[in-house]
Amino acid sequence: MGTITIGDAALKAFGRLTHERLAGRSGGRSGAPHRTGAPVLRDSLEAGSFEEAFWTVPAKGETDRLLHVARKTLDAARRLRRDARSGERTLTAVERGIAKLTGSAVRVFEEILTLARLNRGRVYPSYDYLAEATGLGRATVGRALVILEAIGFLVRQRRFNRVKTEGPGPRYVQTSNAYRPLLPGSVRSYLPRWMRPAPLPDDVVQHHADHAVQTAAMLDTLSCRELAQITVDGQLGKILAKLGEAIDRSEREAQNGSEPLTGSINMGNYQTRFV
Numbered sequence: 404m405g406t407i408t409i410g411d412a413a414l415k416a417f418g419r420l421t422h423e424r425l426a427g428r429s430g431g432r433s434g435a436p437h438r439t440g441a442p443v444l445r446d447s448l449e450a451g452s453f454e455e456a457f458w459t460v461p462a463k464g465e466t467d468r469l470l471h472v473a474r475k476t477l478d479a480a481r482r483l484r485r486d487a488r489s490g491e492r493t494l495t496a497v498e499r500g501i502a503k504l505t506g507s508a509v510r511v512f513e514e515i516l517t518l519a520r521l522n523r524g525r526v527y528p529s530y531d532y533l534a535e536a537t538g539l540g541r542a543t544v545g546r547a548l549v550i551l552e553a554i555g556f557l558v559r560q561r562r563f564n565r566v567k568t569e570g571p572g573p574r575y576v577q578t579s580n581a582y583r584p585l586l587p588g589s590v591r592s593y594l595p596r597w598m599r600p601a602p603l604p605d606d607v608v609q610h611h612a613d614h615a616v617q618t619a620a621m622l623d624t625l626s627c628r629e630l631a632q633i634t635v636d637g638q639l640g641k642i643l644a645k646l647g648e649a650i651d652r653s654e655r656e657a658q659n660g661s662e663p664l665t666g667s668i669n670m671g672n673y674q675t676r677f678v
Contacts, residue, residue, distance in 0.1 A: 443575050447561040450578055452642065456635050457560060457581055458524040466516040469584055472594060473509045473556060479593035480504040497589050500553050508547035510537050512556055515582055526582040527562070555587025626651045 483502040487494050494502060514536050518526045534541045551557050560581045566574040622630060627647030635643055 443563050444561050444577060447563045447577065450562040450564050453560070453635075454525070454581060456640070457558075457583060458526070459583070460524045461519050461584075466520045466584070469556075469586060470509075470513055470516050472586060472590065473504075473512050475594050476501060476554075476590045477504050477506065477509050479590070501590060501593065503550050504554060505547070505550065507537075507539055507543050508550045510539065511544055511547040512551055512584070515557065516584055519582075519584055524583070526584075527579045528582075529579045555585060555589055557585060558583045 480502050483494060483498050486492055487502065511533055514533055515526055515528070518528060528536075530541050530544050533539075533544045537544065539547070548557075548559060552559050560583075562578050562581055563575045564578045566576050568574050622633075625633065627650040628644050629647075631643035631647040632640060634640075
């Protein structure tokens with residue numbers, strides 16, 4: 404848990420490519436009813452293909468701290484709504500998003516954090532489970548998840564399963580989402596001073612900046628296959644490595660298909676021609 408890393412961002416980007424490849428291979432369009440009659444939603448990934456990189460085990464006390472942050476953010480949301488109603492000031496886009504946080508959303512977040520603590524970060528409840536556990540309606544749970552995801556309290560990844568049936572072609576069915584709780588950077592300024600992370604020393608900040616530049620330069624030298632192997636682990640990493648290898652192969656073929664360079668070198672009484 405914690406903040407979103409480069410690997411998390413790469414997982415989302417690479418995951419979209421994987422989904423498009425699967426959707427194209429199955430002959431179905433994202434979001435449309437499939438041949439089974441069950442909808443396969445956009446940006447869904449096959450269950451079991453990405454979870455190793457997606458889920459993380461929460462540190463000791465981390466889920467309690469995240470819940471405390473959510474409750475303090477709810478207090479800030481109430482103040483922002485009051486300011487908006489009174490017309491004292493115009494809320495920014497970030498503030499309007501935070502102002503949408505409700506007690507129901509915090510209650511759903513609390514249940515997700517409980518599952519993360521009990522299951523070592525592996526969180527994939529259904530809407531019906533969350534509705535029964537929180538005592539809220541299914542539609543309320545759905546709205547709460549949208550609010551939490553928009554603010555940045557969690558990342559939600561849709562999943563599908565393959566269905567073994569007779570006849571040609573693979574069949575898919577939607578299954579429960581995977582969730583990962585996070586600490587959104589947008590709410591830190593609304594937290595009490597004692598809850599905000601301490602600022603880093605200047606030398607540490609400079610070290611991180613230098614490291615980021617060196618890392619970016621190193622990544623630029625990697626092929627697509629090597630980049631996928633370094634960025635994502637597990638089964639998803641293997642799939643992305645194959646996709647990257649295909650991209651590298653096509654680029655090499657494109658370069659080999661271009662016109663060769665010709666020229667000559669004068670070496671005294673001899674002239675060497677190269678191609």
